[in-house]
Amino acid sequence: MSRVRRYAPPLVVLLLVLAAWYAVSYLGLSPERRFLLPPPDEVLRVGLLDPDNLAPLLDGLALSAEVAMIGLVLAFVLGVAAAVAMSQARWVERSLYPYAVVLQTIPILALVPLFGFWFGFGLPSRILVCVLIALFPLIANTLHGLRSAERVHHDLFTLYGAGRLTRLWKLQLPGALPSIFTGLRVSAGLSVVGAVVGDFFFKQGEPGIGMLIDLYRANLQSEQMFAAVLLASGFGVLVFWAFGLLARRVAGSWHESVADSPDR
Amino acid sequence: MTAEPLLRLAEVGMRFADGTAALHEVDLEVSAGQFLAVVGPSGCGKSTLLRLAAGLAKPSSGAVLRRTDEVAYVFQDPALLPWRTVRANVELAAELRGLPKPERRRLAAQAIELVGLEQFAGHRPGALSGGMRMRVSLARSLTLRPELFLFDEPFGALDEISRERLGDEVAKLFGARGFGAVFVTHSVTEAVFLSTRVIVLSGRPGRVVGDFPVPFDYPRPPELRFDERFAHLAGAVSACLRGEAA
Ligand SMILES: Nc1ncnc2c1ncn2[C@@H]1O[C@H](COP(=O)(O)OP(=O)(O)O)[C@@H](O)[C@H]1O
Ligand SMILES: [Mg+2]
Numbered sequence: 001m002s003r004v005r006r007y008a009p010p011l012v013v014l015l016l017v018l019a020a021w022y023a024v025s026y027l028g029l030s031p032e033r034r035f036l037l038p039p040p041d042e043v044l045r046v047g048l049l050d051p052d053n054l055a056p057l058l059d060g061l062a063l064s065a066e067v068a069m070i071g072l073v074l075a076f077v078l079g080v081a082a083a084v085a086m087s088q089a090r091w092v093e094r095s096l097y098p099y100a101v102v103l104q105t106i107p108i109l110a111l112v113p114l115f116g117f118w119f120g121f122g123l124p125s126r127i128l129v130c131v132l133i134a135l136f137p138l139i140a141n142t143l144h145g146l147r148s149a150e151r152v153h154h155d156l157f158t159l160y161g162a163g164r165l166t167r168l169w170k171l172q173l174p175g176a177l178p179s180i181f182t183g184l185r186v187s188a189g190l191s192v193v194g195a196v197v198g199d200f201f202f203k204q205g206e207p208g209i210g211m212l213i214d215l216y217r218a219n220l221q222s223e224q225m226f227a228a229v230l231l232a233s234g235f236g237v238l239v240f241w242a243f244g245l246l247a248r249r250v251a252g253s254w255h256e257s258v259a260d261s262p263d264r
Numbered sequence: 265m266t267a268e269p270l271l272r273l274a275e276v277g278m279r280f281a282d283g284t285a286a287l288h289e290v291d292l293e294v295s296a297g298q299f300l301a302v303v304g305p306s307g308c309g310k311s312t313l314l315r316l317a318a319g320l321a322k323p324s325s326g327a328v329l330r331r332t333d334e335v336a337y338v339f340q341d342p343a344l345l346p347w348r349t350v351r352a353n354v355e356l357a358a359e360l361r362g363l364p365k366p367e368r369r370r371l372a373a374q375a376i377e378l379v380g381l382e383q384f385a386g387h388r389p390g391a392l393s394g395g396m397r398m399r400v401s402l403a404r405s406l407t408l409r410p411e412l413f414l415f416d417e418p419f420g421a422l423d424e425i426s427r428e429r430l431g432d433e434v435a436k437l438f439g440a441r442g443f444g445a446v447f448v449t450h451s452v453t454e455a456v457f458l459s460t461r462v463i464v465l466s467g468r469p470g471r472v473v474g475d476f477p478v479p480f481d482y483p484r485p486p487e488l489r490f491d492e493r494f495a496h497l498a499g500a501v502s503a504c505l506r507g508e509a510a
Contacts, residue, residue: 152343160360174347254346
């Protein structure tokens with residue numbers, strides 16, 4: 001019963017979406033314009049089940065996944081380090097935080113062609129896009145988590161003569177874990193988007209999945225293009241889910257919002 | 265043994281940066297073997313008084329003299345770290361003081377036994393009731409054998425039964441160890457039951473407006489709460505408190 005309750009609602013939504021998709025493909029589009037939205041079974045058959053088409057897609061996905069994950073790890077290290085520094089002194093926060101916000105507001109994608117000029121079209125530029133796009137949520141969430149330790153806990157640590165490092169290590173960082181995981185999940189999704197979209201713009205070097213999307217678009221191979229889009233978003237979902245699982249492993253036994261998060 | 269007070273507040277006044285005056289010329293002394301209960305209307309500065317006594321804040325006038333560093337502070341909130349087990353929470357005080365691991369293990373085990381939570385040592389606070397969490401907090405404060413105990417309405421959030429039971433245990437501990445204590449509470453019964461002396465503070469800014477010695481011997485049996493002399497004294501403290509609250 002509980003299984004039905006859990007899986008039925010999203011399945012119903014999936015069926016509705018597929019039904020709408022078919023309706024648009026077959027009823028909304030004339031056969032000569034059907035390439036604009038090929039029906040799901042065609043996408044599956046041509047894009048995903050044909051090994052000749054699937055192989056380059058998987059290669060592209062692997063490359064983009066590698067870029068996204070390296071970017072995420074770097075953003076994580078930089079973001080947590082920046083947040084820790086900001087939590088230690090107001091002046092550091094006042095100096096750095098405005099620029100962290102700028103990261104969020106500048107159109108990073110518009111800078112992508114520039115990165116190509118400056119750093120070439122290899123992995124480093126692509127990773128840089130991911131880092132820049134994934135950094136802010138990690139800084140903001142970690143800082144929020146580090147600051148959320150209650151006064152009474154700080155008093156307790158003061159009372160027993162704890163120094164800054166002890167306070168950070170035994171009070172603030174463990175207390176910040178749930179927030180850090182929230183940041184990681186958001187940033188993981190963003191990093192995947194950064195890898196795909198950045199790649200989409202580079203148009204040179206080894207093709208990631210973004211470049212393949214652009215290629216299929218140009219060749220009007222819409223089944224492959226949709227398959228590529230589905231693979232890329234599927235990968236994003238997988239990463240989001242994996243970090244949720246990790247969060248529950250680490251903090252689920254003591255943090256309610258982590259333990260109760262709805263996805264599994 | 266009562267010659268040098270463990271804690272002395274001399275004409276202590278506290279005014280916060282926003283202009284709130286919380287305490288006015290408060291004098292008090294606590295020696296080893298003295299259990300001072302403090303009652304007063306809410307917001308009069310009782311928690312502020314304890315923070316000053318513990319050195320967590322500096323008074324804006326007057327002086328706070330403490331003769332010991334072995335101070336335990338039991339907060340209104342159990343203040344447990346939710347990611348640590350009961351055992352690890354109880355170990356925290358000794359850990360922050362840098363005691364070696366076997367030593368703090370031993371101290372924590374003793375304290376956990378003292379509050380009767382052996383079966384729950386491996387649980388996280390989230391799995392415990394409010395009364396049990398307060399016991400953990402008490403156990404943590406007991407590990408370092410404090411000479412001065414500061415309690416800030418520690419059992420205020422608990423039901424009557426847990427409250428009295430924990431009160432009995434604190435009285436027993438005090439009878440056995442003879443530390444000095446300042447116990448803030450809004451329950452007059454609790455104040456009289458536990459203490460050797462009750463002080464009544466006025467509304468904000470808090471001043472001392474009543475001072476009642478409590479003559480009952482330790483150990484104090486739970487039935488003392490129904491004794492006639494007890495009721496008489498509690499009535500006098502209540503009257504003083506009401507006179508001030510009005
Ligand atoms: N850090 C602070 N800054 C300004 N006002 C404060 C601060 N801490 C406490 N107060 C005020 O001082 C008064 C006394 O507070 P408190 O000592 O907590 O009272 P009590 O514990 O008796 O209820 C209250 O009016 C409270 O709002
Ligand atoms: Mg208070």
